[in-house]
Amino acid sequence: VDTLANQETPVVLVDLGVLERNIADMAQGCRLDGVRLRPHAKTHKCVEIARLQLMAGAAGLSVAKLDEAEVFAAAGCQDLFVAFPVVGADKGERLLRLSDRARIAVGVDSVAGAETLATIFERANRKLDVLLKVDVGFRRAGVLPEDALAVAQGIARLSGLRLRGVFTFAGHVYSATSPAEIEAIGRAEGETLVTVADRLRRAGFAIDEVSVGSTPTAAVARAIPGVTETRPGNYVFHDASQVNLGVCAIESCALTVLATVVSVPSPERAVLDAGSKSLSKDPLAPSGGGFGWLLGRSSRIAALSEEHAVVRVEPGESLRVGERVRILPNHCCVVVNLTDRLLGTRGNRVECSWPVVARGSR
Amino acid sequence: VDTLANQETPVVLVDLGVLERNIADMAQGCRLDGVRLRPHAKTHKCVEIARLQLMAGAAGLSVAKLDEAEVFAAAGCQDLFVAFPVVGADKGERLLRLSDRARIAVGVDSVAGAETLATIFERANRKLDVLLKVDVGFRRAGVLPEDALAVAQGIARLSGLRLRGVFTFAGHVYSATSPAEIEAIGRAEGETLVTVADRLRRAGFAIDEVSVGSTPTAAVARAIPGVTETRPGNYVFHDASQVNLGVCAIESCALTVLATVVSVPSPERAVLDAGSKSLSKDPLAPSGGGFGWLLGRSSRIAALSEEHAVVRVEPGESLRVGERVRILPNHCCVVVNLTDRLLGTRGNRVECSWPVVARGSR
Numbered sequence: 190v191d192t193l194a195n196q197e198t199p200v201v202l203v204d205l206g207v208l209e210r211n212i213a214d215m216a217q218g219c220r221l222d223g224v225r226l227r228p229h230a231k232t233h234k235c236v237e238i239a240r241l242q243l244m245a246g247a248a249g250l251s252v253a254k255l256d257e258a259e260v261f262a263a264a265g266c267q268d269l270f271v272a273f274p275v276v277g278a279d280k281g282e283r284l285l286r287l288s289d290r291a292r293i294a295v296g297v298d299s300v301a302g303a304e305t306l307a308t309i310f311e312r313a314n315r316k317l318d319v320l321l322k323v324d325v326g327f328r329r330a331g332v333l334p335e336d337a338l339a340v341a342q343g344i345a346r347l348s349g350l351r352l353r354g355v356f357t358f359a360g361h362v363y364s365a366t367s368p369a370e371i372e373a374i375g376r377a378e379g380e381t382l383v384t385v386a387d388r389l390r391r392a393g394f395a396i397d398e399v400s401v402g403s404t405p406t407a408a409v410a411r412a413i414p415g416v417t418e419t420r421p422g423n424y425v426f427h428d429a430s431q432v433n434l435g436v437c438a439i440e441s442c443a444l445t446v447l448a449t450v451v452s453v454p455s456p457e458r459a460v461l462d463a464g465s466k467s468l469s470k471d472p473l474a475p476s477g478g479g480f481g482w483l484l485g486r487s488s489r490i491a492a493l494s495e496e497h498a499v500v501r502v503e504p505g506e507s508l509r510v511g512e513r514v515r516i517l518p519n520h521c522c523v524v525v526n527l528t529d530r531l532l533g534t535r536g537n538r539v540e541c542s543w544p545v546v547a548r549g550s551r
Numbered sequence: 552v553d554t555l556a557n558q559e560t561p562v563v564l565v566d567l568g569v570l571e572r573n574i575a576d577m578a579q580g581c582r583l584d585g586v587r588l589r590p591h592a593k594t595h596k597c598v599e600i601a602r603l604q605l606m607a608g609a610a611g612l613s614v615a616k617l618d619e620a621e622v623f624a625a626a627g628c629q630d631l632f633v634a635f636p637v638v639g640a641d642k643g644e645r646l647l648r649l650s651d652r653a654r655i656a657v658g659v660d661s662v663a664g665a666e667t668l669a670t671i672f673e674r675a676n677r678k679l680d681v682l683l684k685v686d687v688g689f690r691r692a693g694v695l696p697e698d699a700l701a702v703a704q705g706i707a708r709l710s711g712l713r714l715r716g717v718f719t720f721a722g723h724v725y726s727a728t729s730p731a732e733i734e735a736i737g738r739a740e741g742e743t744l745v746t747v748a749d750r751l752r753r754a755g756f757a758i759d760e761v762s763v764g765s766t767p768t769a770a771v772a773r774a775i776p777g778v779t780e781t782r783p784g785n786y787v788f789h790d791a792s793q794v795n796l797g798v799c800a801i802e803s804c805a806l807t808v809l810a811t812v813v814s815v816p817s818p819e820r821a822v823l824d825a826g827s828k829s830l831s832k833d834p835l836a837p838s839g840g841g842f843g844w845l846l847g848r849s850s851r852i853a854a855l856s857e858e859h860a861v862v863r864v865e866p867g868e869s870l871r872v873g874e875r876v877r878i879l880p881n882h883c884c885v886v887v888n889l890t891d892r893l894l895g896t897r898g899n900r901v902e903c904s905w906p907v908v909a910r911g912s913r
Contacts, residue, residue, distance in 0.1 A: 197641050197913045231857060253858040273858060274822070276813045276873055279559050298814050301872040322814075329859055330814040330822045360856065451638045452660050452684075452692040460692045462638070466888045467911075470832045494722065495593060495884055496615040496635060497691055510663040511638055522857055526828045526889070528911040548910075549829075549890040551559045 191539040196532065198449040198513065199463035201524060205533045205540060207443035208425060209241065215407065215424050216245035224411040227251050227270055227400070229422025232522045235531060236264040237543045238425060249292070251402075251420040255283045256550030262291040271295040272356060272402070272420060274322060274330050276302040281309030284317060294318035294398075296356060298331050300343035303350055310349030319344065320354040320398055321389075325381045326374070327360040337385045338392055345394070354398025355389065356420070357382050362405045363474040368435050375406030379413025386415065405436045428521040429482050430474035444531075445484060445515040446524065448498065450508045459508035461490070461498040463516060467527055468493060471520035484515040553901040558894065560811040560875065561825035563886060567895045567902060569805035570787060571603065577769065577786050578607035586773040589613050589632055589762070591784025594884045597893060598626040599905045600787060611654070613764075613782040617645045618912030624653040633657040634718060634764070634782060636684060636692050638664040643671030646679060656680035656760075658718060660693050662705035665712055672711030681706065682716040682760055683751075687743045688736070689722040699747045700754055707756070716760025717751065718782070719744050724767045725836040730797050737768030741775025748777065767798045790883040791844050792836035806893075807846060807877040808886065810860065812870045821870035823852070823860040825878060829889055830855060833882035846877040 193202070219226040225248040230239050239250055239261055249268025252258045258269045268291065275284065275295045284306060287293050297303040297319045310317045321341055324331030332340045337355070344352050359378040365371045378401050386399045400418040401410040404427075411419040426444035427437045448463040468481055470493055480490040480498065488508070491501040498516070502508055518524045525531065526548050533541040555564070581588040587610040592601050601612055601623055611630025614620045620631045630653065637646065637657045646668060649655050659665040659681045672679045683703055686693030694702045699717070706714050721740040727733045740763050748761045762780040763772040766789075773781040788806035789799045808829055814822035830843055832855055842852040842860065850870070853863040860878070864870055880886045887893065888910050895903040 197639075199913065273824075274813045276811055276824070277559075298816070299872050302813060305873055324816065328816075328820070329854070329856060329861055330816060332816065449638055451636045451664060454660070454686065454690075454692060454694065458690070460636070462635075465831070465833065465885055469827070470834070471827065472832070492691070494691060495888075499691055510661050511667055523827055526857075551561060 193447065193534065193537045193539060196447060196539065198447050199467045200447050201528045201531050202445050202447055202515070203426065203531045203533050204443045205535055207441060208238070211425050211427065211441060211443060212241050212245050215421060216247065218408060219411060219419060220246060222411050224416055225418040227418055227420050228425065229272065229402070229420050230257060230261060232422035232525065233425055234525055234545045234547050235543050236261070236546060239264065239266060248418070251422070254547065254550040255280055255287070256547040258287055258293065259283070260546045262287055266291065268292045270320070274298045274302050275306065277305050278309060281306040285309055285313055285315065288315065288317065294320055294353065296320055296322045297344060298322040298340070300340060303344050303347055307347035307349035315349070316351045317349060318353050319350050320356045320400065321352060323355050323357045323382055323385050325357045325359055325378045327358060329360060331357065334381055334385050338388055341389050341394060352394060354396055354400060355382055355386050356398070356400035356402070358402035359406050359410070360403065362403055363430065363434070365405070365434065366475055371405050371434065372409050375409030376413065378406050379410040379416045383413060383415035404431060405434055423522060426521040429517045429519050433473055433477055434475060439517070442517055444521045444524065445517055448514055448516055450510055450512045450514065453508055453510055456507065457502050459500040459502050461500060461514065462496065463498050464496040465493040466495050467524070468498065468516065468518050469520060469523040469527060471523050473519045481516040481518045484517055490516065555809065555896065555899045555901060558809060558901065560809050561829045562809050563890045563893050564807050564809055564877070565788065565893045565895050566805045567897050569803060570600070573787050573789065573803060573805060574603050574607050577783060578609065580770060581773060581781060582608060584773050586778055587780040589780055589782050590787065591634065591764070591782050592619060592623060594784035594887065595787055596887055596907045596909050597905050598623070598908060601626065601628060610780070613784070616909065616912040617642055617649070618909040620649055620655065621645070622908045624649055628653065630654045632682070636660045636664050637668065639667050640671060643668040647671055647675055647677065650677065650679065656682055656715065658682055658684045659706060660684040660702070662702060665706050665709055669709035669711035677711070678713045679711060680715050681712050682718045682762060683714060685717050685719045685744055685747050687719045687721055687740045689720060691722060693719065696743055696747050700750055703751050703756060714756060716758055716762060717744055717748050718760070718762035718764070720764035721768050721772070722765065724765055725792065725796070727767070727796065728837055733767050733796065734771050737771030738775065740768050741772040741778045745775060745777035766793060767796055785884060788883040791879045791881050795835055795839055796837060801879070804879055806883045806886065807879055809875060809877055812872055812874045812876065815870055815872055818869065819864050821862040821864050823862060823876065824858065825860050826858040827855040828857050829886070830860065830878065830880050831882060831885040831889060833885050835881045843878040843880045846879055852878065
């Protein structure tokens with residue numbers, strides 16, 4: 190039997206029991222609310238986890254990159270949404286090929302960007318389904334609600350495209366400092382998007398997808414009448430940021446990094462063999478500092494170099510050279526992107542090794 | 552002819568002319584100062600670049616992980632130093648196998664850690680060369696100068712090891728706010744390490760390697776009499792942090808990330824298709840904020856999500872959807888670790904595609 194003790198560090202572990210429960214809980218919540226679940230696969234980049242999500246009733250997958258779309262299509266997923274404003278003729282050609290083997294839709298947020306795809310599909314006498322990205326407050330990509338109609342009308346003039354919905358991502362929720370604020374952001378996310386969808390419908394658009402995103406806002410936003418779909422990603426694993434935001438308990442975190450204490454230069458400082466090339470320097474949301482928590486201890490990672498984590502050892506705790514610790518990272522999605530495989534565990538038993546596909550993707 | 556225009560984004564580019572000049576300049580500086588150069592290969596993780604360094608006169612390579620050591624040994628490099636306090640029987644076994652095909656040395660900074668390796672080599676009736684890591688002020692791993700002798704004596708009692716040198720890394724130089732401070736740190740780095748080496752020699756140790764590190768301090772620290780070796784890594788590419796620290800000019804930066812503008816929601820905000828999964832959230836050293844500079848513009852990346860970079864567009868500059876930009880990242884070493892290949896360019900011509908090996912390594 191393969192056990193944790195046999196694994197070299199650093200290595201990324203996925204607690205399969207927690208993973209399965211997270212997948213089941215989100216699927217059930219969406220089913221009860223009558224909303225399609227299209228999980229964002231950029232979190233896991235893992236065919237085996239996508240299969241568990243689809244088996245539990247997900248309608249399809251969201252992805253961020255065409256590499257991801259191609260990998261999941263090749264693995265048999267026939268319904269994919271690229272939740273990113275894809276731009277460029279080279280990407281358009283890939284979308285055209287993809288559309289031969291899967292139902293594919295992509296995000297757009299400008300006529301200029303949409304044109305670069307439309308030309309390819311028009312020439313092939315085909316139509317590409319697109320969803321208009323709406324900015325509900327994150328101020329990243331997306332059109333403002335008041336500009337949505339004008340951009341939609343511009344897109345409608347491009348004969349290679351078919352505008353079939355709207356979508357958003359309320360990423361500003363990761364700065365929320367209370368459950369009430371998270372709820373308010375989730376409510377505004379759903380309501381604003383539904384309002385935009387209704388406005389487009391009144392102008393004659395056949396909007397049949399109103400798709401919200403994000404793990405923290407998932408339960409609130411999907412319950413807004415008129416929302417048809419939700420695209421959370423992080424929920425399969427959760428991480429220290431979700432716990433810190435109050436979104437879940439630490440027991441709902443499936444992904445940890447197993448590391449070894451390699452140096453204890455002083456009682457209050459210990460060094461682990463997992464650095465920013467394993468954990469990333471993504472900060473703890475919404476605030477709090479540090480680069481990861483040690484499971485079962487109050488000591489936390491205070492600094493990261495590429496291959497070293499420096500733990501500030503709390504009074505009353507101690508770490509010794511050679512000892513192994515499990516790190517709950519700040520942000521699970523970027524940790525997965527730093528490793529080639531995920532080890533699935535039950536207790537101390539290692540049950541499977543799942544390859545991470547489409548890392549470093551385009 | 553393959554050109555930049557044919558490349559899908561995001562993609563990591565290496566300007567081969569700048570790379571070659573960086574490699575030649577560092578090699579020449581070390582030769583003139585009579586110090587061995589053992590470049591840290593964690594920066595590039597690339598066999599082709601290691602070959603250029605060795606061809607220019609490097610004595611061997613430094614690495615951070617055994618995966619890296621194995622890859623470079625397999626590629627023919629016969630002199631490797633693992634500049635990390637390697638701990639554990641599993642790693643000891645790998646070192647034993649490695650020592651069959653290369654001259655291998657490894658860092659230690661505690662008797663407890665050294666013991667886990669010594670046992671393996673003792674049982675095989677072999678000796679593993681180790682260098683004692685000394686902390687000259689970074690406060691990460693390493694023994695304090697005043698503790699070096701006691702730890703060295705503890706290591707000397709382990710019959711599977713042979714202590715043949717001391718090494719350090721003055722990582723605190725990345726917080727230095729002036730050229731004078733960088734110089735002072737580099738001088739102290741070399742002088743402190745030479746003092747420790749002399750102390751160990753007086754106690755009877757045969758210390759023949761006194762090895763300093765870091766690109767910013769390289770020229771100063773290697774010039775201190777008694778220093779035998781230097782292990783800079785970053786210098787092959789340089790990055791925005793090196794420019795910001797005053798270590799080099801922007802023209803000496805070889806590595807950039809080519810990205811596409813995918814959204815311009817407002818005149819002062821543009822979104823690129825390279826996020827933290829391409830650039831990392833490593834900060835700009837020593838300070839200054841942001842997540843990367845756009846070559847030829849004063850606009851910078853103000854925020855990063857996993858697949859999006861948000862550029863704050865400076866007054867008088869503009870970006871349009873579909874346009875391509877070249878990003879000078881904050882920290883080149885972690886960018887390499889996020890991609891599968893480096894495209895070598897001369898002007899707009901793509902001359903080669905080099906695989907990045909030993910990503911996500913142990």
